Amino acid sequence: MPPNVEIFSQGEELVRGQVVDSNAAWLSEQLVGIGLPVRRHSTVGDNLTDLIALLVEIAQRADCCICTGGLGPTVDDLTAEAVATAFDLPLEFDSQAYQQIAAWFQRRNRPMPESNRKQAMLPRGSIRLDNHWGTAPGFALQQGRCWFAFVPGVPYEMRQLFRESILPRLQSRYQCQPEKQVVIKTVGIGESDIQQRLADIDFPEGIQLGFRAGSDEIQTKLLFPAACPDAEIEIFTRKVVQQLGDVVFLVEGLTGETGTLVTVVGDLLRQRGKNLALFETLSHGLLASKCLGQDWLKASLVAPGQEFVRQNAGQAAERLASVSGGPGRAGYVLVQLCQDCGQDPADVKSAVTLENILFVDGEARYRQQIRVSGTLKRKQNQAAIRALDFIRRSLLQETD
Amino acid sequence: MPPNVEIFSQGEELVRGQVVDSNAAWLSEQLVGIGLPVRRHSTVGDNLTDLIALLVEIAQRADCCICTGGLGPTVDDLTAEAVATAFDLPLEFDSQAYQQIAAWFQRRNRPMPESNRKQAMLPRGSIRLDNHWGTAPGFALQQGRCWFAFVPGVPYEMRQLFRESILPRLQSRYQCQPEKQVVIKTVGIGESDIQQRLADIDFPEGIQLGFRAGSDEIQTKLLFPAACPDAEIEIFTRKVVQQLGDVVFLVEGLTGETGTLVTVVGDLLRQRGKNLALFETLSHGLLASKCLGQDWLKASLVAPGQEFVRQNAGQAAERLASVSGGPGRAGYVLVQLCQDCGQDPADVKSAVTLENILFVDGEARYRQQIRVSGTLKRKQNQAAIRALDFIRRSLLQETD
Numbered sequence: 073m074p075p076n077v078e079i080f081s082q083g084e085e086l087v088r089g090q091v092v093d094s095n096a097a098w099l100s101e102q103l104v105g106i107g108l109p110v111r112r113h114s115t116v117g118d119n120l121t122d123l124i125a126l127l128v129e130i131a132q133r134a135d136c137c138i139c140t141g142g143l144g145p146t147v148d149d150l151t152a153e154a155v156a157t158a159f160d161l162p163l164e165f166d167s168q169a170y171q172q173i174a175a176w177f178q179r180r181n182r183p184m185p186e187s188n189r190k191q192a193m194l195p196r197g198s199i200r201l202d203n204h205w206g207t208a209p210g211f212a213l214q215q216g217r218c219w220f221a222f223v224p225g226v227p228y229e230m231r232q233l234f235r236e237s238i239l240p241r242l243q244s245r246y247q248c249q250p251e252k253q254v255v256i257k258t259v260g261i262g263e264s265d266i267q268q269r270l271a272d273i274d275f276p277e278g279i280q281l282g283f284r285a286g287s288d289e290i291q292t293k294l295l296f297p298a299a300c301p302d303a304e305i306e307i308f309t310r311k312v313v314q315q316l317g318d319v320v321f322l323v324e325g326l327t328g329e330t331g332t333l334v335t336v337v338g339d340l341l342r343q344r345g346k347n348l349a350l351f352e353t354l355s356h357g358l359l360a361s362k363c364l365g366q367d368w369l370k371a372s373l374v375a376p377g378q379e380f381v382r383q384n385a386g387q388a389a390e391r392l393a394s395v396s397g398g399p400g401r402a403g404y405v406l407v408q409l410c411q412d413c414g415q416d417p418a419d420v421k422s423a424v425t426l427e428n429i430l431f432v433d434g435e436a437r438y439r440q441q442i443r444v445s446g447t448l449k450r451k452q453n454q455a456a457i458r459a460l461d462f463i464r465r466s467l468l469q470e471t472d
Numbered sequence: 473m474p475p476n477v478e479i480f481s482q483g484e485e486l487v488r489g490q491v492v493d494s495n496a497a498w499l500s501e502q503l504v505g506i507g508l509p510v511r512r513h514s515t516v517g518d519n520l521t522d523l524i525a526l527l528v529e530i531a532q533r534a535d536c537c538i539c540t541g542g543l544g545p546t547v548d549d550l551t552a553e554a555v556a557t558a559f560d561l562p563l564e565f566d567s568q569a570y571q572q573i574a575a576w577f578q579r580r581n582r583p584m585p586e587s588n589r590k591q592a593m594l595p596r597g598s599i600r601l602d603n604h605w606g607t608a609p610g611f612a613l614q615q616g617r618c619w620f621a622f623v624p625g626v627p628y629e630m631r632q633l634f635r636e637s638i639l640p641r642l643q644s645r646y647q648c649q650p651e652k653q654v655v656i657k658t659v660g661i662g663e664s665d666i667q668q669r670l671a672d673i674d675f676p677e678g679i680q681l682g683f684r685a686g687s688d689e690i691q692t693k694l695l696f697p698a699a700c701p702d703a704e705i706e707i708f709t710r711k712v713v714q715q716l717g718d719v720v721f722l723v724e725g726l727t728g729e730t731g732t733l734v735t736v737v738g739d740l741l742r743q744r745g746k747n748l749a750l751f752e753t754l755s756h757g758l759l760a761s762k763c764l765g766q767d768w769l770k771a772s773l774v775a776p777g778q779e780f781v782r783q784n785a786g787q788a789a790e791r792l793a794s795v796s797g798g799p800g801r802a803g804y805v806l807v808q809l810c811q812d813c814g815q816d817p818a819d820v821k822s823a824v825t826l827e828n829i830l831f832v833d834g835e836a837r838y839r840q841q842i843r844v845s846g847t848l849k850r851k852q853n854q855a856a857i858r859a860l861d862f863i864r865r866s867l868l869q870e871t872d
Contacts, residue, residue: 085682085684087510089501089504089510090501090693091684092492093492093513096489097489099489100489103489109488111487111517111519112487113486113515114514115496115514117510126512282490352760356760356761356764357760358757359757360752360756361761363756373774374773375770448765452761
């Protein structure tokens, strides 16, 4: 039986819905990743009664609980007080914690407010988890059947503390046997169509199939038992990839390769020693925006009133090169036309037709028409992603 | 005493951290918005034991619980079965639910899989909540002290069902007294600096101060008791706005006005009858992307290798007009220069200096230098947002 692991989030902003609890999801992924499945998430606000009740419950129910939030210096931050009351462990002044907090302010040339002294008060018998990234130290303690670790709710501090202080303790505490995961990334196909294509495959016992649909890609996840041999994983993965076909742009977890559609396109461009320039209509700058930090993107002209683009598509490549100091004739230029958009794509609530044209060395060599639908923002994103995928598919056809 | 309201989310993908639970946050915001504070969120996976235990707990603890997820047609979808077992309410075939599901498939010209029949099985004594947006009907029932409403986890269906079937029932069930909320939106200032500026203001009893920091704006939220007169709200809000100064770009909740920095800039441009074109470097298309659907944005040239932009800043306005069919000389052109970026802003891990220049009718009239830091993505976003804010501040100085 694996240990019963839980996540406890504390924060009025969470329970009121002003902030989405991404900490809980991040922690769960880390825990599942090392072979510790999480059974429950719980969240309460800045309410001492609720905090105490939940701590007492968890101490009886779980073997391990990671708790975030409520360690700040203000009167709303009640976690340490709740722990002290729930488990009858009076708060004690930790002089090393105090010195660390004071040093944090000293490094920033700021006076330490009196309120921060509170952060050096830790429940009796707890272990301090040093926080080198902020003022609030974490702490850990065993209570009832449960080992609790308390860390700040600030995501950056929480992640650092988890990696440095919690992860090693969990790994020495439990015989962690992580599942092996392969992620197959696709674009231009929906989740239900993926399921349909995979319906004919016979999944051996123990292999779990999962999906994660994002705006830029859909991930098909294969989870293999820890003991599954690598050769078997590879054979089965190849079978799934073959069934999915050319919508697959990347497989992560077999060769160490990772990336996104942008990096895959970048690799294809670099292999061919070429640059890219863009003429965007409906994607409206989002395509260029996704290529941030990629040295092969030389320029993008965003011209939402695509009447101009349509009339000048033939000369777009050269014009773009001339105005941007861009790729010149020795590169690729993608021209995106938005056929049903008229002058104002924002007016169109139904599906619209996009035409993508890829110019290679000044010649319009590849063309594609696609339909995109949904809200204006979704259409914009689809326009950007499908254009990238069109470039990927076109480059794969280029044999030079 | 307000009723004790909880949110219950069901889903293996949630408890494993593959999906962030935005449903819980959305529901909480809705409930708090109508004056029903939420005390706890709980999440468990596709595990009958855990589901039953949690349902039994909540029935003893809460007055009202909104539950999402687990109503699908597959074997993993266990919510109805868990309810049946936990509360000894056998599942019964609901012929109207069945007809609705069958009609849903008929409208799409698809055969109804046998597995969907399961979705028409509802716990004895429950009220069906019709789902016009998908196949899974919701249901509601009273158990112990708690009124439970169960809806699908698909966000769109969940939201529609909440609005149509749950909200009216809650409003007739409880004397909802929503707090009045004013949101003050700022840009170019951090949360701690906002707190410092507000430190001198004496907050009357009952007025709550909250913050929500996003990547595009920081919201300062003032929560007033339901009984607080509008005139008092306005006087106090004005005091806070004055204290914050020109970083405030919008106040929501006083006049019915709502918007974003983009719409505020758009209003200023429309008042002056002018268009805008952009020359982006570090913002890399993200600035244009944020202006999606705004007819006043005529073109944006993204040229990450800003050496070209720097050399041609003087002529940028006219060049841009010539290539894009854009605003011509009768508009505004923003030119963004990235001074420390060299040829490749992706190389720079520390802070970089951006120079924004606003051309009015061909003349470089306003200039601003700012520093942005953080990850490359954060710098990109700051570059876009601060440029927009610079345009806003410049337009406010234009008296013509």
